[in-house]
Amino acid sequence: MGIISLCRYLVNLILLFFFRGREILGGSQEQQAQPRPQEISTDSWYPPSVVSSSNTSRPTTPGAGTSSSLGMSRPSDRTNSLSNVSPAEAASIIAMLKDKSVDELRKLLSDKDAYQNLLLSLEPVKTQNRVRDELRNETLQLARENLEKEPRIMELRNQCRIIRTTELATAQEKLHELERKKEETLKYYSPSSLLNRLQDAMNKTDEESDKLHRQLLDREIDLSAFVQKYKKMRYTYHKRALTHLAAKTTATS
Template sequence: MFQPFCEDELRTYLTDKDAYNKILHSIGEVKHMGHLRDDLCMKTTQLARKNIENATQIAELKNQCAIIRTTELAVAEEKFSELEKQGQELASLSPVVLLEKLGDAANIIDEESENLQHLIMSGEIELSDFIQNYKKMRRVYHTRTLLRLAAMASISA
């Protein structure tokens, strides 16, 4: 129960620091607050010690994460570039592109067979060589042309 202080006691508490601290620390709530503060300081110190103990392990784990991240990133980037390259190759194999390439190849062999005709007309090659090469070239030309026509028909169907 609270008892009022007399004037002399109050003067003593105001002038004597030790007396003031003694009366202050005798109050239950202040004692409880002191215990809480001490407990908090102790727990904070324990956590700080634990953090210091774990600092090297944390640094190692961070380094391992960085290494894993960079190696996995390198592998993923390599895989991505490989897949991108495959995608570009597949794009060059679209039906339209393939038909175009087949038509170009047929035109090239057609031009070569025409050049062979000019050579035979000018007498620059023998007839037996002309016949053998010309037949091969025309067979290739017609094969490519027929393949192109068949492919165009199947695409439009």
């Protein structure tokens, strides 16, 4: 229950307490002839649930009980609500009402405007209304500041859009190119690729040495030149063969 609802409920109870107490103490026939709070008018604004809650022993008709139960809160709810009221707040409400006459109390019970003015004069209600107004003003101020920043926000969005469509696109294209080169380099120097190229170099050297041997048989090259070139080729071939074997053994292990 909010502060205003809590204060309203407490004011209602205290009003009824003072009003009925003074009716009893006054004892005059004129005051006894006056209608009770719930009998002031059939269309009174005053909540019947509060009236009935202050005098639960008074019998009610089935129709009245049905209509009152619509706005009536349970006793446990009212007890929990009143437990949230500080003694100082209750004392301030009692101090405002204790010196009022029966007519003034009756007016508060029957006149909605008078009751509302009394409720708004309570310090807890003033505090809540003041906090509410402060929060509303702060919210409005933040909204104005946000609206003032809207042109700057739109400008930054346009800049982001330009960067995304121009500079970002260029940077992404360059990044993709570098990634492609990276993949090619890694593939070129991978162990399997190195073994394949080493095998190709071995086969090429072997073919060249066979070709040189045929040239010797066909007497296209003299013996001294053949020995020098053939020895060099075979040396290169066996060096590559040993390297290939060592690399292949290491890769498989």
